[in-house]
Amino acid sequence: MPMRKVMKANEAAAWAAKLAKPKVIAAFPITPSTLVPEKISEFVADGELDAEFIKVESEHSAISACVGASAAGVRTFTATASQGLALMHEILFIAAGMRLPIVIAVGNRSLSAPINIWNDWQDSISERDTGWLQFYAENNQEALDLILIAFKVAEDERVLLPAMVGFDAFILTHTVEPVEIPDQEVVDEFLGEYEPKYAYLDPARPITQGTLAFPAHYMEARYTVWEANENAKKVIDEVFAEFEKKFGRKYQKIEEYRTDDAEIVFVTMGSLAGTVKEYVDHLREQGIKAGAAKLTVYRPFPTEEVRELAKKAKVLALLEKNVTFSVGGALFQDFSRALVNEKEKPILVDFILGLGGRDVTFKDLDEALEISRKALAGEEFEEVNWIGLRKEIL
Amino acid sequence: MAVRKPPITTREYWAPGHAACAGCGCATALKLATKAFSEAMEEKFGDPNAFAIAQATGCMEVVSAVFPYTAWKAPWVHVAFENAAAAASGVEAAWKKLGRKGKILAIGGDGGTADIGMQALSGMLERRHNVVYLMYDNEAYMNTGIQRSSSTPYGAWTTTSPPGKYSIGEDKPKKWVALIAAAHQIPYVATASIGNPFDFVKKMKKAAKVDGPAFVQVHCTCPTGWKSPLEKGVEIARLAIETGIWPLFEIENGDFFNIKIQAPGGGAKVKREGGRVVAIEFKKPIEEYLKLQGRFKHLFKQPEAIDEMREQIKAMWKVLGVDVTLPKPEE
Secondary structure, three states, X not given: OOEEXXXXXXXXXXXXXXXXXXXXXXXXXXXXXXXXXXXXHHHHHOOOOOOEEEEOOXXXXXXXXXXXXXXXXXXXXXXXXXXXXXXXXXXXXXXXXXXXXXXXXXXXXXXXXXXXXXXXXXXXXXXXXXXOEEEEOOOHHHHHHHHHHHHHHHHOOOOOOOEEEEEEOOOOOOOOEEEEEOOHHHHHHHHOOOOOOOOOOOOOOOOEEOOEOOHHHHHHHHHHHHHHHHXXXXXXXXXXXXXXXXXXXXXXXXXXXXXXXXXXXXXXXXXXXXXXXXXXXXXXXXOOOEEEEEEXXXXXXXXXXXXXXXXXXXXXXXXXXXXXXXXXXXXXXXXXXXXXXXOOOOEEEEEEOOHHHOOOOHHHHHHHHHHHHHHHOXXXXXXXXXXXXXXXXX | OOOOOOOOOOOOOEOOOOOOOOOOHHHHHHHHHHHHHHHHHHHHHOOOOOEEEEEOOOHHHHOOOEOOXXXXXXXXXXXXXXXXXXXXXXXXXXXXXXXXXXXXXXXXXXXXXXXXXXXXXXXXXXXXXXXXXXXXXXXXXXXXXXXXXXXXXXXXXXXXXXXXXXXXXXXXXXXXXXXXXXXOOOOEEEEEEOOOHHHHHHHHHHHHHOOOOEEEEEEOOOHHHHOXXXXXXXXXXXXXXXXXXXXXXXXXXXXXXXXXXXXXXXXXXXXXXXXXXXXXXXXXXXXXXXXXXXXXXXXXXXXXXXXXXXXXXXXXXXXXXXXXXXXXXXX
């Protein structure tokens, strides 16, 4: 029987790691994800998880050790956030290029300067071009589930890419919620033992990994990462379906909420999706045709699903906790690309909000609604809007 | 007819077909190191192939693993420039969980070890991973075209320490990474040289056989970066030992009081007290080493720089507990 426990997302991530039975974990403490390696240390100390836990001297070495272990053919896990993920940046490309299915739990946190330990998505969004798969959790249950899903997708032979699962700093990492912990046997059935098909650092079948490629081959190597990302779209659907069958919880790349007759759809990710769904209910009570959509999968970018969603709305209001300078948010860029060649497309309005842990309230969303309604009415509107900005202190 | 056993295995792990420069001393070092490793694995585990290599970016990496070719006949992985030690930590942890017998060999040049890789190296040694770290020391960033590293010796020309009106070339003494490694109190630390290949092989075998981390720093020549004759690599390396430039020693378990200093040869007089080397009177002047290399050519117009080098060498030996006398060339 699955067990229900009240826990933080950090603990849920540690539980997911325990259930996935990685053979090597390498981690370095960083707020707000520190509890993940702490909890895993306890599991290892108590013999509940039979793994080598390498207490490395930096995040750079954490991911490097994960690459070494994964290149040796074992399931590998780590957790980090913010500057820690940024310190891993160089090796993230390498992990993807070497096609190593490492999984990282990311407690999504802002980046310095100024130093700030609270939530936004700039850390993992900044890694969107590394080739890693990216999942974003709305709540603690999703943090656990998506890590199991991430392993399964990452290790699929059609994919073989590393994956990161983001969950919002403090809003989720440090907040307790009831979480269902699946049975180990069912997880074992779902994930199975990771057995790489090729020889990995095996003296009986020596191969060379991580070579130099001249211009004659580099581009093709990069293309295989592209191709694997494309393959992941289908594999993710399959794994979501299998997960639902085994665990009863349904996941979609884009989860829609009250979008059927919506004129304005608020699109977001992570824990903000919960707030937005509630806000949509509040608007519906006033007879405002609003809906919500949540991206559970950000890389590979769910282009097809975005196009389907776009058919249902007149305005897509993108709520983003990240900035791409001169553009707005990353979603704005991605949605623009997905829709640019569509014959009929909704108006895109971008909202930058909640950076560095700034609360996102209904009042902020009212502001986003007002601008979206202007756009809907054909009035002039700004494409990129900083919501809740305290202009008086600038 | 009696067949004489070869002094070292004929098995090859660093195979022909790599793209190293002619006369590359580091290629020789890797060839010997992997052969020694293989012998140690055979003696320890009964399996000569029971090892894997994690290598840092550097000249020996790019010349040995050009896709779709490889010079490696052992399982080998390269991740990045600064993290051979961290990657090796992961490989070792994975092997432990896979129940695989054997040892991991991490390889890095002086840039990837003494500079950018220092933190990862320290972490790996401190955590006591069962890894031998081999630093091949050709005393500059040779992969990127001969820039100075913290292991470049005083007075040497490199592209980023050019001699000029206001410069004698590299103006800092060489960083002693072997001593930093020994400060971690790990089971085994040694310096070696391709100028004494039998000693190098012996030390690599010893390193491979200890349980826990070991560090070996091997001095190897780079004809391109040192501007030295292709065929004189081993001779130059030997002169480094015989003139006092390159000390050969072993430190076990971080015990600096029992540092094993080796007699340098070349006619040097060694004074021992209680089995311990306390003084060495070198017979060959350092100029004999310097004059074979274009990177030191400019120093012969500035003899005071060579005298400064002598002082630095004395100071370095003093740290090792040895008083040395270094001759000047006969006028």
